Amino acid sequence: MHPRGAFKQVNITMSKRTQEQDAEGTFSFAPIHYRSREGYRPLPEWALFFLELGKTLSSLEIENQRYTVALALPTRSYATALIGAGIACARIFLKSDDDSDHIETIYSLPEGTSLKYYDKGKVKKALKKDVMEYNGKMLLGIQIEGHTTIYLKPENVNKIEIADVDYIHLPNKQNGYSVELPSKLALATLQSRSHEFFYRSRIEGVVIGPRNLLKEEAELELSIPQNGKQHYSTGSLSDLFRVKGFVPNNVGHRFLLTPPSSNNNIFVEMLHQVSTDCPFIFDGASGFLRWKEMFVDRDWIVILDQTDSYFPNAVAQLNQDYSYRSETQRNIQLPQVPSGIEVTFFMRNQ
């Protein structure tokens, strides 16, 4: 064990880009309200804390080190969903493709690549065709049905996403499948990034926790008041905490979720699917105790319910991990931790 005095303290702030977003006032969770039986009410302090914690952690990347954030809570309810929403929303600004990057990626795809074309609340299968110059603009050719090619202006290329599976052939005629439109809540929160957030899958984290409970929690109705509370931009927590299996298959997701009782193969597969900068959220002591060793090279967010029977074991494990923490410790700038929430944060060497 290292003597505590020997640890170096380094302050970490959020990346420049996130700070800019904040400064512009384009991205804040503060206006979000939730639906109570008495109507919409501002999110309480504890809920905002979880969103902000997710936002802070989203930009935390330190070479050769991994972080552990563990929270001892009076109840596990909503913590994972809110932290996950905070991470996903912050990362869309932090790691979002610029429109120009997206256009370049789509234009450079080989002809015949399978695509999804989102238009007027429908998604249709499409194949990439040629790129053609017209009136000084490069137009993207896509085939939707039969042998007809339609050409899209560059500003409409954000309606195109690469398909998850290759199509063997296109139907002769297709009306497309109805697709969930970005909610008004997502539009108000994420603004120009909401289309990408809704339709482009990118894994930002993995949750090991109770599927049914999390699904119920993700259905929490949220809103942002507009025009002096005369109107509300409504949606649900699931619009921001986008979990594969909770959102329809034809739209994008941000998190993978598996219950702690899943078998070893599922976890091994998951390990290969997600990049090393994706944090693992352990929702519950038993999932953490059971699977932590397998994901030792990832960042950990550990949600512990004080009423959980395995809570003391998980705390003992975390305190032991703390005693073997990295010599170089970091301070993160968190909002004040509300009453009833206990947080520990430390770095681990990889």
Add this chain to the structure above:
Amino acid sequence: MNTLLKTPFDDTSDVYNCSANATLQWSSIKFSELHVFTRAVQVLINSLGKLDEGDYWFDFQRRIRVFRFNLIACPLSENILQERLADLLAYLQETRSTFLQSRPDAADQYENLMLAGKRLQTIKTSHLLMTLTGEIREIKDTGSALVLVCEPRFIVDAETSLQSSGIRNIDVASPSYLKSDVSYENMFIIGPTRWFPSFVFSAPRANKIQLLKFAWISDSWKHQTVFVNPLKQKPSRLMQIIIEESPDISEIDADSLLPPAFNFKFTQNQVVAAGSGHNDIDYLQARLFLLEDDWVVPLSAEDDASILVINLADTNLPVRKMKVAEIEPGIFVLIRTTGGGDFIIPVADQILGPLSEKARKCQREWKSLLRNKIVENGYDWTIKQLKTNGSPRANYMNVRNWMFDRSIKTEFREDFHAIMKLIELEEESDANWNLMSMIDRAHRQAGRKIRSMLIDKVKNSDLRAIKKSGKIDFELEQESEISITAFQVREISSDIIKLPHWQIGNPIKQA
């Protein structure tokens, strides 16, 4: 807190509000006659020395310790108190001559306990209940209230006693109820802090917590962080409360009053001894589960073992099969307390009707013959023969499963035919396969029926009542003689033991 107007998110928010605002107060109750009785019990226990479960006077010692604990941990009405005291005194009287002969060294202590009990009998007031009802009346109309007792078995007595004092419509629960997102304006905790899990105070579910205990029981409480070096948090009111009682006022340590803890090792040894002496092939790996209401059940610790459970936290799928290895304390396991623990077989037999006798006889017969072959020749020979007879799936695990009662038949016909050939019932192979298929279908039908009935019952039950008591009985409507009980798991043994397969799932009631 108006529970009728809340969403689940409001419930969670109220839990956080309690964490920030909860206050904790102490009420010490003087009851000198009970103090004398408590000490008399302690002196007698001390004079008996340290006893193990196998010792002759262990049960006697446990009984008086449990009695004492019941008296000081539950707000009992005068009637119940008198009734219980009369029972104890009758028991002491009955045991007296044997005790005095066996332990003359502790004769004085025994007589003193009887005297203290008789003196207690003359007191016609229940001090704990009186103080509690007084406190409840004082907070009348200032919000919701819960009485928290340290064990579920006290709930019914506490409710009855409160009702007899004119207090109705008040919730009484044990700590496991507080694992859900419930919250109250007032909570009355009966007994010192050390009788309750730490989350009752570190994750409080009420704004005002009032602790009621006897003055002579020592106790202390102070907020403590769980992590070694946590980040600074907004202070809560509880963080500023320290209660430390002077040892000269409260001389009896709270822990010493607890009844003997459940001894997994001893029970394990008893269960293992009861199942010893059989052939090695009849044994399966098992683990003991301690359930609410002092039941213990050995459940299979084999990899694929599963059991029907009720998970009240999962409102979408409250009744489902769960791998035994994944069961955690708090989950309700479904057990039949009579008839060997299995509740599918009797229902399946009712579905089979008159055919059940013939089908079950056939099932027992071929399994017994297969078992005999394994006993006589070993697994390797049996597997080799089955393969020669055309069974592609004969291996150690499968043959073991086919032999045990928990499986009805092989999945594929060629494996079954190979077994029939081996046990020289080849000619009856088709008829037996048909009978086994009928049992199999009846089992599936029974499983579906029971599951759907349970889902229906759970959905139409007061979940709070189930959570509070940690136990619920289900009567199968059409088969009224079959009842199933959902018991909340309290503790799981870490040891794996070997038991004959017929003992697994068969619950045992602890004394």
